[in-house]
Amino acid sequence: MSMIAAFYSGKSILITGATGFLGKVLMEKLLRTSPDLKVIYILVRPKAGQTLQQRIFQILNSKLFEKVKEVCPNVHEKIRAIYADLSQNDFAISKEDMQELLSCTNVIFHCAATVRFDDTLRHAVQLNVTATRQLLLMASQMPKLEVFIHISTAYSNCNLKHIDEVIYPCPVEPKKIIDSLEWLDDAIIEEIAPKLIRDWPNIYTYTKALGEMVVQQESRNLNIAIIRPSIVGATWQEPFPGWVDNVNGPNGLIIAAGKGFLRALKATPKAVADLIPVDTVVNLTLAVGWYTAVHRPKSTLVYHSTSGNFNPCNWHKMGVQVLATFEKIPFERAFRRPYANFTSNNFTSLYWNAVSHRAPAIIYDCYLRLTGRKPRMTKLMNQILRTASMLEYFINRSWEWSTYNTEMLMSELSPEDQRVFNFDVRQLNWLEYIENYVLGVKKYLLKEDMAGIPEAKQHLKRLRNIHYLFNTALFLIVWRLLIARSQMARNVWFFIVSFCYKFLSYFRASSTLKV
Ligand SMILES: CCCCCCCCCCCCCCCCCC(=O)SCCNC(=O)CCNC(=O)[C@H](O)C(C)(C)COP(=O)(O)OP(=O)(O)OC[C@H]1O[C@@H](n2cnc3c(N)ncnc32)[C@H](O)[C@@H]1OP(=O)(O)O
Numbered sequence: 001m002s003m004i005a006a007f008y009s010g011k012s013i014l015i016t017g018a019t020g021f022l023g024k025v026l027m028e029k030l031l032r033t034s035p036d037l038k039v040i041y042i043l044v045r046p047k048a049g050q051t052l053q054q055r056i057f058q059i060l061n062s063k064l065f066e067k068v069k070e071v072c073p074n075v076h077e078k079i080r081a082i083y084a085d086l087s088q089n090d091f092a093i094s095k096e097d098m099q100e101l102l103s104c105t106n107v108i109f110h111c112a113a114t115v116r117f118d119d120t121l122r123h124a125v126q127l128n129v130t131a132t133r134q135l136l137l138m139a140s141q142m143p144k145l146e147v148f149i150h151i152s153t154a155y156s157n158c159n160l161k162h163i164d165e166v167i168y169p170c171p172v173e174p175k176k177i178i179d180s181l182e183w184l185d186d187a188i189i190e191e192i193a194p195k196l197i198r199d200w201p202n203i204y205t206y207t208k209a210l211g212e213m214v215v216q217q218e219s220r221n222l223n224i225a226i227i228r229p230s231i232v233g234a235t236w237q238e239p240f241p242g243w244v245d246n247v248n249g250p251n252g253l254i255i256a257a258g259k260g261f262l263r264a265l266k267a268t269p270k271a272v273a274d275l276i277p278v279d280t281v282v283n284l285t286l287a288v289g290w291y292t293a294v295h296r297p298k299s300t301l302v303y304h305s306t307s308g309n310f311n312p313c314n315w316h317k318m319g320v321q322v323l324a325t326f327e328k329i330p331f332e333r334a335f336r337r338p339y340a341n342f343t344s345n346n347f348t349s350l351y352w353n354a355v356s357h358r359a360p361a362i363i364y365d366c367y368l369r370l371t372g373r374k375p376r377m378t379k380l381m382n383q384i385l386r387t388a389s390m391l392e393y394f395i396n397r398s399w400e401w402s403t404y405n406t407e408m409l410m411s412e413l414s415p416e417d418q419r420v421f422n423f424d425v426r427q428l429n430w431l432e433y434i435e436n437y438v439l440g441v442k443k444y445l446l447k448e449d450m451a452g453i454p455e456a457k458q459h460l461k462r463l464r465n466i467h468y469l470f471n472t473a474l475f476l477i478v479w480r481l482l483i484a485r486s487q488m489a490r491n492v493w494f495f496i497v498s499f500c501y502k503f504l505s506y507f508r509a510s511s512t513l514k515v
């Protein structure tokens with residue numbers, strides 16, 4: 001019997017961010033491995049015209065939850081959605097709901113965050129710092145609480161090269177920032193933001209670092225642990241391989257590359273691609289929850305959920321495998337044939353952006369205009385290039401994350417727990433994982449049918465022919481223009497023609513002699 005699964009049985013568990021990528025997989029695994037848990041409270045806000053109930057209905061009826069329903073048919077009864085907006089005071093939770101949460105919760109998983117790199121400082125602090133503080137305050141009033149798990153990111157200290165499993169101090173106290181945001185107006189906040197974040201690459205990673213500091217400062221006598229995942233990718237094994245549901249991180253770039261929009265990336269090929277499957281992060285999170293509640297470590301332990309030091313893969317290897325998968329299972333209606341040119345050189349990157357991205361987009365928009373349609377490719381290309389440039393920082397560097405705590409935990413698990421809550425990425429086969437990942441992007445994000453693969457392959461063949469035709473025509477036009485204007489080009493042309501003529505004459509003469 002799994003000790004971890006047994007620990008969560010009969011428990012009331014509060015999850016923030018349960019409607020997000022990580023939160024959904026966490027909820028799924030909890031329900032599948034501990035179907036007799038008491039209840040999962042999830043803090044949800046209405047979104048995109050959907051009520052709470054509609055959102056939950058959609059999630060629980062998605063493919064991700066199919067296996068859960070086999071072991072936990074009453075899954076709808078196990079989830080209790082509570083209206084909450086984490087950017088509001090007291091999360092805008094009703095009095096009755098708050099009372100229930102305070103008196104019943106045994107375990108908290110705090111996953112909610114704004115993960116946008118370009119969010120405003122005010123909103124990012126509200127979500128990633130103030131909300132964490134407020135949740136800790138709530139936690140301190142929960143008599144039955146056994147453990148509080150805070151999900152951070154391995155990049156919260158990405159201004160350092162070597163990162164230990166400790167909480168690093170930030171140059172400015174989180175409390176001072178929270179206080180000053182209350183009276184500063186938005187324009188001033190945006191002006192001071194770059195000065196505040198210093199050598200952090202974006203507001204997201206900076207506010208996640210502040211969030212960790214808040215956890216340390218406000219932990220009181222709570223039993224807390226922090227999980228720091230690196231780049232969270234599609235599921236590796238559970239509930240099935242390749243599940244993804246948003247365009248964050250690598251997902252958007254895989255789509256852009258598979259559809260032939262993005263053909264070059266400013267990336268350091270040898271830099272470590274520190275991807276970690278979402279189910280691995282979830283398994284570690286649940287194991288940490290159990291360990292922290294049962295063993296009650298004296299201080300707040302940090303656990304790195306990273307792959308680089310266990311089983312490193314670099315961006316080159318990843319790019320090659322992504323491309324190989326596009327050959328086997330291409331995406332439908334690609335704009336151009338997929339190709340990935342990784343370069344760390346600024347000049348080459350500018351060149352590829354002009355030739356491989358902007359020029360085809362402009363040409364295509366001209367074609368759309370000429371055929372009476374609305375141009376859209378340049379806009380889309382600008383958005384893709386903006387996204388790629390935002391991620392550049394992470395694909396041009398490598399970090400070393402120490403993993404003492406994660407390894408210690410691995411050794412503490414029983415063989416059964418090591419199997420059910422496996423977070424040992426040494427067993428991960430990257431080639432297989434990436435293939436399933438790309439397939440998952442096609443199936444679950446793009447919602448493309450596998451039956452369309454032959455047609456997609458035909459389309460790529462047509463694109464290849466168009467590519468060859470276009471290049472040949474372009475070469476002939478440029479050459480013709482050069483010959484008309486430059487003596488040197490004429491000389492080169494004369495040289496090539498006479499060389500070919502002599503070669504052919506020699507070849508003809510030698511074959512006549514042989515006869
Ligand atoms: C062979 C090639 C190989 C490729 C593999 C290489 C992979 C390299 C990957 C490196 C990843 C590094 C990640 C580092 C993560 C750090 C770890 C964390 O904790 S970070 C945690 C993770 N956090 C992150 O990863 C956050 C990163 N993302 C951001 O911060 C923002 O998206 C942004 C600032 C980049 C763009 O903002 P903005 O321009 O305002 O654009 P919006 O967002 O508002 O989207 C507008 C609309 O477009 C849609 N759409 C968007 N992109 C794509 C796409 N590619 N396609 C299709 N659709 C796309 C989008 O759905 C939306 O649709 P709708 O809803 O309107 O219908």
Ligand SMILES: NC(=O)C1=CN([C@@H]2O[C@H](COP(=O)(O)OP(=O)(O)OC[C@H]3O[C@@H](n4cnc5c(N)ncnc54)[C@H](OP(=O)(O)O)[C@@H]3O)[C@@H](O)[C@H]2O)C=CC1
Nearest residue numbers: 017018019020021022085086087111112113153229231232
């Ligand atoms: N994805 C990654 O690569 C990595 C993620 N992480 C961390 O993992 C955690 C989960 O990330 P991930 O699942 O990818 O992110 P998502 O963006 O998929 O999910 C974020 C979650 O937070 C919720 N949320 C955001 N704002 C509010 C609000 N005002 N009130 C209530 N809920 C809110 C969202 O709800 P809603 O659905 O309503 O928007 C959603 O459930 C985060 O803490 C992130 O920092 C760490 C490293 C890498």
